[in-house]
Amino acid sequence: MPKRDKHIEAYKKKDGKTYYRYKTYLGLDPLTGKRVFAGKAGFTSYNDAKVSYDKARAAGVTGSVSQKKTFGEVYKLWLEAHKLQVKPSTIATQSDIVKNHILPYFGTDDISKIKPIKYQQWVIDLAKSYAAYRLTISIFNQIYDYGVSLGACDKLNNPNLMASIPAVRREKRMDNYYSQEELAEFLEAADKISHKSYIYFRLLALTGLRRSEALALTWSDVTPETIAVTKTLTGVGVQTPKTRRSNRLVPIDDVMYNLLLDLKQPGVDVIFANKFGAYHNIAAPRYWLQKIYQSNPQLRKITIHGFRHTFASLMTGAGLADVQLIMGHSSADMTIGTYTHQTDSSVNRIREQVKKLETDL
Known part of the structure; x- marks a missing residue:
């Protein structure tokens, strides 16, 4: 008599009859990593149970586990x-x-x-x-x-x-930056709403900082002449800047430095700090800007990123390479050696342009 498979066992039900069942390990589900077993009971003969068992073993995990996943x-x-x-x-x-x-x-x-x-x-x-x-x-x-x-x-x-994917809509809109006169009008209105938001948007427009870079600034980043951009604020905390060239020195003048000092709080390292002395939420500048526009409907509206564009448009007296370096553009087509060599002169040229603008703002 052939030897019976040990995975198939006989058992009795309440009716007193003998039935057969099996349970066997097949492997790991490739989607979940969980152990997969195959089993069935209620067979009236050993041979029927053996046929089902052999099929389950031959099919393996793929055949025995539903691959349906949402x-x-x-x-x-x-x-x-x-x-x-x-x-x-x-x-x-x-x-x-x-x-x-x-x-x-x-x-x-x-x-x-x-x-x-x-x-x-x-x-x-x-x-x-x-x-x-x-x-x-x-x-x-x-x-x-x-x-x-x-x-x-x-x-x-x-x-x-x-599927047919709709093309990107190219809607005609006003340029997303301010002229020097428009910037002066905006800043005057902003200062009447909030001195902090006035300083924040002035900083973006005269340095080309990204909004998240400005929010991440601490006093260790600032000297009377420069701001070191070494970090950026995100929805999950402070991180390194988005690209290697985003690590950079940005020039400021005495006016901008003294304005930043207006925000200094004892024992607080964050420059644009909230009432708890911590970083603002990354969405805070949007609310600051909305409040300014709501109170001054005569102002032409631009986005927060538009103040960075404003900086680029106002730097007409500086070279394109200088502006790219100061703004941390990854498109600046330069070697690291050229970058290092040109940094000091670029900072100085941009600073002179900012000083000229300060007299009219």
């Missing part, structure tokens, strides 16, 4: 892997996009069965309501491709391949 489940796995590759600020931004614009539509859908017609309607609605719709679509594709690598969906079934 888009939301794949997103969670993608996010954990993505955290190892990008900065926390990027994770925070992309997570918000996914939670607000992707998961509400596809979070509970089987990722392998997202219908092209549903995806196309999502793309159309997204393009109408959200300026960063192309970035959102790109993130969707990153998550879907990660699902492909896990075996949860097929690359050829990506609904994006069958």
